[in-house]
Amino acid sequence: MNPAAAKNTRIALVTCPSLAVARKIARAVVHKHLAACVNVVRSPVESFYTWEGKLEQAREYLLVIKTVSERLKKLEREVHRLHTYDVPEFIVVPIIAGSAKYLSWLGESVKNPR
Incomplete structure (x- = not known):
């Protein structure tokens, strides 16, 4: 584990209403070198939230x-x-540490965005 190599690496979490939308976003951001890798959690997560004053419950796919x-x-x-979505979830958390080789690959993969 190498905390120094992780200093500017991040994980963004995004929920999507369908597998098709999740895959579309995943392909695009990797293709454009905005992300090194995207995991699509294929088992839907169950989300509870308020929207326009109502309690909502939805099955979503997590990126x-x-x-x-x-x-x-x-x-x-x-x-x-x-x-x-009108207001898609986009939450970013830092990567505190990780495999030096993986983090190096991650950084190289996003060097030249399209």
Whole structure:
């Protein structure tokens, strides 16, 4: 585990209403080098939230997007452009530590965004 190598790596979490939307976003952000890797959690997660004053319950698909801090603004714009929700979830958490080789690959994978 190498905390120093993780200093600017991030995980963005995004929920999607369907597997098709999740896959569309995942493909686009990796293709554009805004993310090194996206995991699509294929088993729906059950989400509870309020929307327009009502308690809602929905089955959603979770994206776990690995990127670096320098790509976050473009990544967020791309997620919003492709997403079908008015207010898509886009939450970012730091990667505290990880395999040095993996983190190096992650950084190299997003060096030249399209």
